[in-house]
Amino acid sequence: MNHGTPHRAPHQAVPHGLPATRERPRAEPADPSAVAPVGIVVATRNRRASLAVTVRNLLALPERPEVLVVDNASTDGTRAMLARDFPQVRVVSLPFNRGALARTHGVRALDTPYVAFSDDDSWWAPGALGTAAALFDEHPRLGLVAARVLVGPAEDADPLNDLLAGSPLGRAADLPGTQVLGFLACAAVARRTAYLDAGGYHPLLFFGAEETLLAYDLASRGWGVTHCPDVTAHHHPDPAPRADRPAVVRRNALLTAWLRRPLPHALARTRALAAEARHDPHARRALRETLTRLPAALRARRPLPAHVERAARLLDGREGVDGTAGAPS
Numbered sequence: 001m002n003h004g005t006p007h008r009a010p011h012q013a014v015p016h017g018l019p020a021t022r023e024r025p026r027a028e029p030a031d032p033s034a035v036a037p038v039g040i041v042v043a044t045r046n047r048r049a050s051l052a053v054t055v056r057n058l059l060a061l062p063e064r065p066e067v068l069v070v071d072n073a074s075t076d077g078t079r080a081m082l083a084r085d086f087p088q089v090r091v092v093s094l095p096f097n098r099g100a101l102a103r104t105h106g107v108r109a110l111d112t113p114y115v116a117f118s119d120d121d122s123w124w125a126p127g128a129l130g131t132a133a134a135l136f137d138e139h140p141r142l143g144l145v146a147a148r149v150l151v152g153p154a155e156d157a158d159p160l161n162d163l164l165a166g167s168p169l170g171r172a173a174d175l176p177g178t179q180v181l182g183f184l185a186c187a188a189v190a191r192r193t194a195y196l197d198a199g200g201y202h203p204l205l206f207f208g209a210e211e212t213l214l215a216y217d218l219a220s221r222g223w224g225v226t227h228c229p230d231v232t233a234h235h236h237p238d239p240a241p242r243a244d245r246p247a248v249v250r251r252n253a254l255l256t257a258w259l260r261r262p263l264p265h266a267l268a269r270t271r272a273l274a275a276e277a278r279h280d281p282h283a284r285r286a287l288r289e290t291l292t293r294l295p296a297a298l299r300a301r302r303p304l305p306a307h308v309e310r311a312a313r314l315l316d317g318r319e320g321v322d323g324t325a326g327a328p329s
Helices: 048-059 078-085 101-109 128-138 159-165 192-198 211-220 245-260 263-277 281-299 306-315
Strands: 038-044 067-071 090-093 114-119 122-124 142-151 188-191 224-235
Touching: 038 048, 038 101, 038 128, 048 067, 048 078, 048 114, 048 122, 067 078, 067 101, 078 090, 090 101, 101 114, 101 192, 114 128, 114 192, 128 142, 128 188, 128 224, 142 159, 142 192, 142 211, 159 224, 188 192, 192 211, 211 224, 211 245, 211 306, 245 263, 245 281, 263 281
Parallel strands: 038 067, 038 114, 067 090, 142 224
Antiparallel strands: 114 122, 114 188, 122 224, 142 188
């Protein structure tokens, strides 16, 4: 099932960049200064304590953004905690876990022109959202900004920062920063119309390395996806290992290939994973789960336009830039 809007032909190409598109006009509030231009969507499930830290940090931001929490059917008292401690925060409670689609529910519920994403272990640096809003205002084709990420209390630079900054896609004349086709979901700000135009996150992937497919779909619709290090997010991931993460990331990377890349590429990646599966239990699980989902992937298959496929080939094998360092589950 195609979760996005019907594909349209790209508009006139911009020198040194991906094709331009025209944003649909939206109504402005009667008093634009009364509403922060960036809202925040926080996706969460059963992480009440860390969510409280995140929300507290977001509410302290000088931009005073609207904060909307989308709860993926938590059973740990998350909703009661939010109602008691943060009554000013709007909550969308989902009846069951929708994975990354929770973010799309949040985007639809907001009415701000720009939407920043946080997970329940991440938040934005003071001033970051104002900087992002100015970038979107100045660059009408900009669809998504991938932020610089600082990790933990020591604020160590995430290795993904250098990978994004060194993207071989370079710069475009009408976009800020460096063009990329990958990002960290909990450190991204999107133009709301662009996100919805691209269809948001794909339901087939659920969670784990889901960002590449959205970046592909944004670029295919003519939107720019760039890394702008002046926009900063903080990420405090749980240090406990996630046993299922390696398999899920491999599965979703392969499903993304079947959904958008040429058949020879998808077949080659499948053969490579099958070879790994002979001795790697994570690869075996990834292959098994991919094959289970493959009929649905083939039904939803929509190969990339030629210019986006060329960009994707430049990024093949660059861990992180092609989404394999995806967002936390």
